[in-house]
Amino acid sequence: MDFSFTDDQHQLRDALRGYLERENGFSARTASARSASGWSESLWRGLAEDLGILGVGVAETAGGAGGNAIDMMVVSEELGANLLVEPFLETSVIGAAALGAAGGREAELAAIVSGAMRCAFAWAEAESRFDPAAPATAATGTGAGWRIDGRKVVVTAAPYVTHLLVTARDSDEPVLLLVEADAAGLSLQNYPTIDGRRAADVLFDAVSLPEAALLLRGEEAIERLCDIATAMLGAEALGVMRVMLDDTIAFTKERRQFGQPIASFQVLQHRMVDMYMQTELATSAVYRAVLSLDAAPAERARAVSAMKVTVAGACRFVGQNAIQLHGGMGMTDEVRVSHYFRRATVIESEFGSADYHRRRFAALSRAD
Amino acid sequence: MEIAWSAEEIAFRDEVRAFLTEKLTDELRASGAHMTSVYADPGHARAWQAILHEKGWVAPAWPVEHGGTGWSLAQRYIWQRERIAAGAPPVSPMGVQMCGPAIIGHGSDAQKAFFLPRMLSGEHFWCQGYSETGSGSDLASLKCRAEDDGDHLVVTGQKLWSTHAHAANWGFFLVRTATLDRPQQGITFLLIDMASPGVTVVPTVSPAGENIQNEIFLDAVRVPKSNVVGAIGDGWTVAKYLLEFERGGSAYAPGLQIDLDEIEQFAGEVRGDDGGRLIDDAAFADAIAQARIDVLALEVFEFRAMSDASAGRYPHAIPSLMKIRGTELQQRITELRLLAAGRYGMAYQPQAGVSAGPVHFPHADDGFVGPREAAIAPMRYVSERAASIYAGTNEIQRNIIAKIMGL
Numbered sequence: 063m064d065f066s067f068t069d070d071q072h073q074l075r076d077a078l079r080g081y082l083e084r085e086n087g088f089s090a091r092t093a094s095a096r097s098a099s100g101w102s103e104s105l106w107r108g109l110a111e112d113l114g115i116l117g118v119g120v121a122e123t124a125g126g127a128g129g130n131a132i133d134m135m136v137v138s139e140e141l142g143a144n145l146l147v148e149p150f151l152e153t154s155v156i157g158a159a160a161l162g163a164a165g166g167r168e169a170e171l172a173a174i175v176s177g178a179m180r181c182a183f184a185w186a187e188a189e190s191r192f193d194p195a196a197p198a199t200a201a202t203g204t205g206a207g208w209r210i211d212g213r214k215v216v217v218t219a220a221p222y223v224t225h226l227l228v229t230a231r232d233s234d235e236p237v238l239l240l241v242e243a244d245a246a247g248l249s250l251q252n253y254p255t256i257d258g259r260r261a262a263d264v265l266f267d268a269v270s271l272p273e274a275a276l277l278l279r280g281e282e283a284i285e286r287l288c289d290i291a292t293a294m295l296g297a298e299a300l301g302v303m304r305v306m307l308d309d310t311i312a313f314t315k316e317r318r319q320f321g322q323p324i325a326s327f328q329v330l331q332h333r334m335v336d337m338y339m340q341t342e343l344a345t346s347a348v349y350r351a352v353l354s355l356d357a358a359p360a361e362r363a364r365a366v367s368a369m370k371v372t373v374a375g376a377c378r379f380v381g382q383n384a385i386q387l388h389g390g391m392g393m394t395d396e397v398r399v400s401h402y403f404r405r406a407t408v409i410e411s412e413f414g415s416a417d418y419h420r421r422r423f424a425a426l427s428r429a430d
Numbered sequence: 431m432e433i434a435w436s437a438e439e440i441a442f443r444d445e446v447r448a449f450l451t452e453k454l455t456d457e458l459r460a461s462g463a464h465m466t467s468v469y470a471d472p473g474h475a476r477a478w479q480a481i482l483h484e485k486g487w488v489a490p491a492w493p494v495e496h497g498g499t500g501w502s503l504a505q506r507y508i509w510q511r512e513r514i515a516a517g518a519p520p521v522s523p524m525g526v527q528m529c530g531p532a533i534i535g536h537g538s539d540a541q542k543a544f545f546l547p548r549m550l551s552g553e554h555f556w557c558q559g560y561s562e563t564g565s566g567s568d569l570a571s572l573k574c575r576a577e578d579d580g581d582h583l584v585v586t587g588q589k590l591w592s593t594h595a596h597a598a599n600w601g602f603f604l605v606r607t608a609t610l611d612r613p614q615q616g617i618t619f620l621l622i623d624m625a626s627p628g629v630t631v632v633p634t635v636s637p638a639g640e641n642i643q644n645e646i647f648l649d650a651v652r653v654p655k656s657n658v659v660g661a662i663g664d665g666w667t668v669a670k671y672l673l674e675f676e677r678g679g680s681a682y683a684p685g686l687q688i689d690l691d692e693i694e695q696f697a698g699e700v701r702g703d704d705g706g707r708l709i710d711d712a713a714f715a716d717a718i719a720q721a722r723i724d725v726l727a728l729e730v731f732e733f734r735a736m737s738d739a740s741a742g743r744y745p746h747a748i749p750s751l752m753k754i755r756g757t758e759l760q761q762r763i764t765e766l767r768l769l770a771a772g773r774y775g776m777a778y779q780p781q782a783g784v785s786a787g788p789v790h791f792p793h794a795d796d797g798f799v800g801p802r803e804a805a806i807a808p809m810r811y812v813s814e815r816a817a818s819i820y821a822g823t824n825e826i827q828r829n830i831i832a833k834i835m836g837l
Contacts, residue, residue, distance in 0.1 A: 096792055174624055189699050191773075214777050215799065216774060242563065251797075252794070253798070253799065255776045255778055256776060256777070256778045257776075258791075263799045329825055378765075382815065385815045386818055390566055390591050393643075394634055395636065400637035401637075403815075407811070411768075411772070411775065415703075417703055
C-alpha cells in the first residue's frame with residue numbers, strides 16, 4: 063500500500079500551481095468568467111501549449127502525455143483550487159476518455175491535446191433528474207448516419223465549445239454521440255451558472271450526423287464515463303475545499319473582535335477542526351474512487367458513489383462554515399471564499415446529488 | 431392552557447384575509463412570492479406600504495396614538511402569517527420596526543411629530559448605520575466619530591451592511607461622541623439626512639450578485655443636534671430599547687410553513703430520483719417531514735413566547751433561542767428548495783424572481799429556463815447564508831444564552 067505521489071506528480075502539481083497563480087490569478091479568473099464570452103481563449107491555449115496539460119490523460123500514441131488517473135486527479139485538484147472556469151473536465155477528462163474508449167479517434171484526441179477541440183457534456187434532461195443512463199433524447203439510425211431529437215438542460219460550457227458529447231437512446235440502449243457545435247438543427251439558450259460559468263439548454267431538432275459520430279454504446283459504457291467524470295469532479299472539489307479551509311484559518315487568525323483574534327475562540331476552533339476532518343475524509347474517498355476506476359464495474363461504481371456522497375457532504379459543511387466564519391465579509395463578492403462556496407454548491411449536485419448516489423450505492427450493495 | 435385561537439382571533443384572521451384579497455394586486459403578490467432573498471425590493475415595498483397606510487396597518491406594533499394598530503401580540507402574529515401566505519411583500523423593517531420604536535421611546539416631541547408620520551407614509555425610507563469594519567459582533571467597539579460643534583455634531587467614519595442605503599433618504603446611526611471606560615458609554619443615536627453633504631453610499635455586492643447591502647462613508651457630515659435621539663452619549667440605551675420593543679412579536683414559523691407548502695407543491699410537479707414524483711421519493715419526503723416537525727415545535731415555542739410577553743414576562747434567553755432556531759430552519763429549508771430544484775438549481779437566473787436591489791453579475795435580461803421555483807432556489811440558498819451571521823451571529827447568540835443559563 064502506498065499513497066504517496068511520484069516525483070513527476072509533485073512536479074506536475076507545482077508547475078501547474080505556479081502557472082495558474084501567474085496566468086489565472088483570482089482577479090484574472092473572475093474577469094474571464096464575467097467577460098462577454100465567459101472564458102479565456104488565451105488561457106486555454108496556454109494550458110495546451112505552455113503546459114501540455116490538456117492531453118494529460120491522452121495516450122502518447124495520440125500525442126498526449128499518457129498520464130494515468132492519478133495524474134489527472136492531481137491536475138483536477140489544482141484546477142479546483144484555482145477555480146478555473148474553462149472546460150478541462152468536459153474536454154480533457156470526459157472527451158478524452160470517451161474518444162479513447164471509442165478507439166481509432168487519434169485525430170480528435172490530437173485536437174484535444176492541441177487545444178483546438180473544446181467539449182461540453184450534454185447528458186442531463188429535465189425529466190431524467192440525475193440518471194445519466196436513461197436519456198429520452200432519441201438517436202435514430204438513418205442508414206447514412208444518425209438523427210438526434212431531444213432537449214438537454216444546463217449543459218456547462220456549451221455556449222463556447224466546438225463539440226458536444228451527447229447521450230441519447232438508440233431503441234433501448236443509451237449511446238454517446240459526438241456533435242459539432244455548429245451542426246444544423248442545434249439551438250442553444252445561454253445563461254450563466256451560479257458558480258460563474260456559462261451553460262445552455264440545448265435543443266436538437268432533427269440534427270443529422272455521420273455514422274462516425276457514435277462513440278459509446280450501452281449502459282456500462284455511459285456509467286463508466288460518468289464515474290470517471292465524477293471521480294475527477296471529486297478531485298476538483300478537494301482543491302476548492304482546501305482554499306476555503308486555508309482562507310478561513312488565515313482570516314480568523316487576523317480578524318479581531320472583543321480584543322482578540324476570533325481564531326482564539328474555542329467554538330470556532332472546533333468548527334475549523336471539523337472542516338479539516340471533512341476535507342481529509344473527502345480526500346480519502348476520492349483516492350479510493352480514483353484507484354477503483356479500472357476495477358470491475360460494480361466495485362468502481364460503489365467507490366465513486368460513496369465518494370460523491372462524502373464529497374457532497376464535505377462541500378456543504380466546509381462551504382457553509384467558510385462563509386459563516388468570515389462573518390459579514392463572507393457575504394460579499396469581494397472575498398474569494400464566496401466564489402468557492404458557490405462552486406462547492408454546484409459540485410454537490412453535479413453528476414448526481416448525495417441522495418442519488420446514496421441510492422445507487424445501496425442498490426449496488428444489495429446486488430452483491 | 432389553550433392552544434387554539436379564540437373566536438375573536440379567527441374573526442380577525444378573516445378580516446385580514448378579506449383585506450389582502452381585496453387590496454393585493456397581482457404584481458404586488460408576485461413581488462412578495464418571488465423574492466430572491468428575505469428582502470423585498472424598495473419599489474414594491476413602498477407601493478404596498480401606501481396601501482397599508484390608507485388602512486392604518488403599516489405599524490402593527492406601534493401604539494395607536496402614534497399611528498399604530500393597537501393589535502395584540504396574537505393579532506400581530508396572525509397578520510404576519512396571513513401577509514406571507516398571501517404573498518404580500520414585507521414593509522421595510524428599518525423605519526417602522528427599528529428606528530420608529532427608538533423615536534417613540536426616546537425621541538423628543540418634535541422628532542415624533544416630524545418623523546413618525548413620514549415613516550408611516552413611506553415618504554422617508556430608512557437605512558441603518560451600525561456595523562463597522564472592525565465592529566461586527568463586537569458592536570460597542572464602534573469608532574465612527576461625532577465631534578461637538580455648537581448646534582451640530584460633525585460625523586466622520588464608515589459604516590457597513592446598511593440594507594437599502596442606496597434607496598434610503600434617512601438613516602439612523604450609532605456614532606461615538608466620547609471615549610470612556612466602557613465601550614457602551616459615549617455612543618450616540620443619531621438621525622442623518624442621507625442627502626447631507628459628505629455622505630457617500632457605495633454598493634456591496636452579495637455572493638448572489640445583488641446590491642442590497644451598502645457601505646456608507648461619512649466625511650465631516652454636519653448633523654443638527656436636534657437629530658439626536660435620547661441624550662448625547664446615551665445611544666446604547668436607545669439601541670437596546672429598539673431591540674426589545676418588538677419582544678414577543680416576531681415569529682419565524684409562519685413563513686417557514688408557507689415555504690414548506692411551496693416546496694411540497696413544487697416537489698409534486700417534478701421528477702425524483704426513483705422515477706416517480708419527487709414528493710413521493712422516500713428520502714425527500716423524510717426531509718420535508720423532519721422540517722415540518724421542527725417547525726411545529728418552533729411554532730409552539732413562539733406561541734409560548736407570545737403568551738409570556740402578553741402577560742408581561744420576557745425570559746431573557748427567548749429572543750436568542752428563537753433567532754438561532756428560526757434562522758437554522760430558514761437555512762435548512764433553502765437547502766430543501768435547492769434539492770427540489772435539481773439540475774436547474776445550478777443556473778443563475780435572478781431575472782426569474784424579484785431581486786431587492788440591482789443585480790451585478792452577468793445574467794440573461796428576460797426569459798429563463800426551467801421552473802421559476804428552481805431559478806429562485808439557488809438565490810435563496812446563497813442569500814440565506816447571511817441569516818446565521820446578521821443581527822448577532824448564531825455563535826454570539828449561543829454565548830448570550832450560555833451566560834443567561836449561568837454557565
